[in-house]
Amino acid sequence: MIWINALLQGILLGGLYALFAAGLSLIFGVMRLVNIAHGDLIVLAAYLGLSTTIVLGLHPLLAMIIVIPLMALLGYILQRGILNQTLGDDLLPPLLVTFGLSVIIQNALLEGYSADPQKMNVGALETASLSLGSLSLGVLPLLTFAIAVAVIGSLHWMFYHTALGRAFRAVSDNQDIAQLMGLNKRHVFGIAMALSLAITGIAGILLGVRTNFDPSIGGARLIFGFEAVIIGGLGNLWGTLAGGVILGVAQTIGAQINPGWQLLAGHLAFLIVLAVRPRGLFPRMTG
Amino acid sequence: MPEPLLSTSQLCAWYGDFQALFDLDLMINEGEIVAIIGANGAGKTTLMHSIAGLSINKPHQVIYRGRQIGALRADQVAFEGIALVPEGRQLFASLTVEENLVIGAQTGRKGDWQLPTVYQLFPILQERRTTPATELSGGQQQMVAIGRALMANPDLILLDEISLGLAPVIIKTIYAALPGIVEGGMSAMIVEQDISKALAVSSRFYCLQEGRVALEGQSQTVQRDAISRAYFGVQK
Numbered sequence: 001m002i003w004i005n006a007l008l009q010g011i012l013l014g015g016l017y018a019l020f021a022a023g024l025s026l027i028f029g030v031m032r033l034v035n036i037a038h039g040d041l042i043v044l045a046a047y048l049g050l051s052t053t054i055v056l057g058l059h060p061l062l063a064m065i066i067v068i069p070l071m072a073l074l075g076y077i078l079q080r081g082i083l084n085q086t087l088g089d090d091l092l093p094p095l096l097v098t099f100g101l102s103v104i105i106q107n108a109l110l111e112g113y114s115a116d117p118q119k120m121n122v123g124a125l126e127t128a129s130l131s132l133g134s135l136s137l138g139v140l141p142l143l144t145f146a147i148a149v150a151v152i153g154s155l156h157w158m159f160y161h162t163a164l165g166r167a168f169r170a171v172s173d174n175q176d177i178a179q180l181m182g183l184n185k186r187h188v189f190g191i192a193m194a195l196s197l198a199i200t201g202i203a204g205i206l207l208g209v210r211t212n213f214d215p216s217i218g219g220a221r222l223i224f225g226f227e228a229v230i231i232g233g234l235g236n237l238w239g240t241l242a243g244g245v246i247l248g249v250a251q252t253i254g255a256q257i258n259p260g261w262q263l264l265a266g267h268l269a270f271l272i273v274l275a276v277r278p279r280g281l282f283p284r285m286t287g
Numbered sequence: 288m289p290e291p292l293l294s295t296s297q298l299c300a301w302y303g304d305f306q307a308l309f310d311l312d313l314m315i316n317e318g319e320i321v322a323i324i325g326a327n328g329a330g331k332t333t334l335m336h337s338i339a340g341l342s343i344n345k346p347h348q349v350i351y352r353g354r355q356i357g358a359l360r361a362d363q364v365a366f367e368g369i370a371l372v373p374e375g376r377q378l379f380a381s382l383t384v385e386e387n388l389v390i391g392a393q394t395g396r397k398g399d400w401q402l403p404t405v406y407q408l409f410p411i412l413q414e415r416r417t418t419p420a421t422e423l424s425g426g427q428q429q430m431v432a433i434g435r436a437l438m439a440n441p442d443l444i445l446l447d448e449i450s451l452g453l454a455p456v457i458i459k460t461i462y463a464a465l466p467g468i469v470e471g472g473m474s475a476m477i478v479e480q481d482i483s484k485a486l487a488v489s490s491r492f493y494c495l496q497e498g499r500v501a502l503e504g505q506s507q508t509v510q511r512d513a514i515s516r517a518y519f520g521v522q523k
Contacts, residue, residue, distance in 0.1 A: 163393075169381040170390055176341055177377045179361035180370070182394035182439070 005135050006256040007249055012137065014248030015145030016210065018241040019203035020225035021232075022152055023196035029235045030168045030192040031087060033094045037101040039222030041197060044105055045071050045204025046213050050118055060120040060209050068201040075197030079190040087189070102218065109215035117212040120205070144206045148241065151199055156237045168192060227270040233280025242282060246273070290353060292317045292474050293338065293369075293443055298348045298357075300330070300337045307333035309498045315443070320465075320475045322485035322506060325495035326518060331478045332374055334495070335447045338476075339371040340364035351443075366394050370441035374448045374478075376432040378420040385416040387431050391438030398440025399471055405434040408464055426457030433461070433468075443474045450481060462488060482514060496520050 020042060027033050035041075045067055052063040082101075086093040128139040159165035170178040171188045179185055207213060207221070224247060232243030247266050254265020273281060294314035300307050307330040315321045323331050336342045338349055340361035349357035351367055359367070370391075378387050388405055406413040409430040415423060420431055429449055436444055450458040458481075465488055469475055479485035486492060486506040494502040494517040502509075502517035 166382065166386055166390055167393075170379045173379040173381050174377060176361065177373060177379070178390075180339060180341070180365055180373070181390050181435075182362045182365035183390075184360070184362045 001134055002256060003253075006252045008135065008137060009141070010249030010252035011245050012141035012145045012248070013252060014228075014241070014245030015141070015148035016203065016206055016244070017224045017228045017247050018148045018152060018244030019144075019199060019206065020221050021228035021240045021244055022148075022155060022237065023199040023203070024222075024225045025229045025232075025235070025237060025240045026155065026199070027192055027196045028229070030172050031189050032091070033083065033087060034091070034098070035196075036095060036098040036222065037105060037218075038098075038196075038200065038225060039220065040102045040105040040109075040218030041071070041200045042204045042207060042221045043213055043215060043218040044109065045197075045201045046120075046208035047109055047113055047118070047204075047215075048201075049205040049208050050113075050120055053120055060122050060205060061125075063120075064202060064205050067205060068198045071201035071204075072194040072198040075193040075195070075200075076190045078197075079193035080186060083193065084186045084189055102222075106215050106218060113215065115214055115216070117214045118208070119212045120208045122209045126209070140210065144210070147202060147206065148244070151202065152237050152241050155195075155199075159237070164191065224266070227266065230280055231270060231273045233283040235284035236280070236282045239280060239282035243280070246281075289316065291315060292319075293349070293351045295334075295338070295349050296347065298334075298337060298344060300333050300342055300344060302330075302333050307498050308337065311495075311498070311500060313493050313500060313503070315474055315476055317442075318469070318472050318474055319491065320469060320477065320489045322489035322492040323476060323478045323495060324480075324482050324485050324492060324514070324518065325501075328497075329495040330498040331495055332447055333498075335371055335373075335445050335476075335478060338364075339369060339445060341371075365439060366396075368396060368440075368442040369445065370436035370439045370443075371445040372432045372436045372447060372449060374451065376425075376428045378428055378431055378435075380419065380421040382420055383417050384412055384420050384423065384431055387420045388412070388434050388438050391435035392440075394439050396440040400437040400440050402438075405437055408437075408467060409434060426453050426461070429453060429457075429461055433464070437468065441473065443476065444468070445476045445478075447478045448480065449477075450479065450484065458484070482518070494518055 024035060024038050027035055048067045048070060049060055049063045052058055052066045053060050082097060083094060086097045125140055129136040130139065159168060167183050167188050170181065171183060171185050175185050228243035228247050229240055231246050232239030246269060250269035251262045251266040255262035291314035295311055298308055298311040311334065323334065325331050337344055340359050340363065344357040346355035346358040356364060356367060382390065388402060411427055412430055412434060420428065423431065449461060462484065477485060477489060489506045492504065492506045493500050494514060496517060502513060
């Protein structure tokens, strides 16, 4: 029974990892930009949530109403102001610039919030659980997973059924020809980054209510996000959810065997997938 | 004489580090079909890209309806009413046939060209509307590329090598559609390797050679050997 429990907890944890990964996957898909600062942006969102709850006295989950638009705005400005200038045939400039951004965000958070671990308090919700026979599932992890499924489902729907999604796919296919259609790629990229950071806003808050956070933990969230994307297969959103779940399950099973093996097991699962299926389990579907 | 729809003046353009166009002056009137002919590397595609905004020039080098558009980006030029059917079709692989057509209407310009009219022009596209665009045959892809440009309801359509790599019977079908396209008053600039085809459908032509206009004139009355000389640059 403890194994089934570990499996279920891992699946639910995978929802959070999928949320870390969805924003990464989106902007890589649309503009081939690898955002090294993604993890730190998640942490930034958590701190924004923290400030919102303190200043406005809002429940952390309600703080999303403030944090999501703020992060989206930041994303659009960041893309139009800085990142668009780095995009081109060379993959290195955006890597270097987002790496620099990552350092800046970490240090700014350290300066503003100190290195003390913080946590957002959601009261009774934190310990609430549903019993399933002898298993019990936390309400918060269940909620996180449900949000992840909803976010990825809406992203997928948006990609294949709306004008914006059509524009994303067109720009991803061929930037020049998309321009000929009257699409300003700089604006489309700005929207994509805004969407990516809006999801980061959700992920950051859910991270902040689940565990302690401090300015230095962004790097590990970035790695989890990357691993989920690669396991699932680049450019496939449902694959990203699957990737997050596989990573989460590997971690909780690993921790069940030996508490020290949690991260190791996750990385091993990632390496095995990379060795056996270098393009991921579900590489980009057509249509 | 009325003001031309579009003209270039002293247009110089580069293809990478290589200068492809030298002080090019040409123009097209409203409702006119103009052919651009010339050997490979003569600068035909660079000319198309300069007009469409895929390569940026000085503002005054391209004049459209009295406005300087030489420095506009491609998306801004699209809103002005110029559409390019690019060489090699260049359809969006992740989009279905219908999505490729619909995205052509992105500028929101009003006009007769909408999905039903494009499907009327190329009925095969309606049958295959849900297919990923790049799974079609070359000829059908070319129809999508032309339809996509038409969906923008442009005033000027630039057709770059629309017969390239297609079977003669397909080329015939596509060229047969041309009169129906321009009868609504649309102007067209056609780049074509097949000189007789180009001259047959156009009223005037420009022959480019190494980035300069080597010969221009009326398509119906031009002497063949004059074209040969301008085309290959041989002196008699």
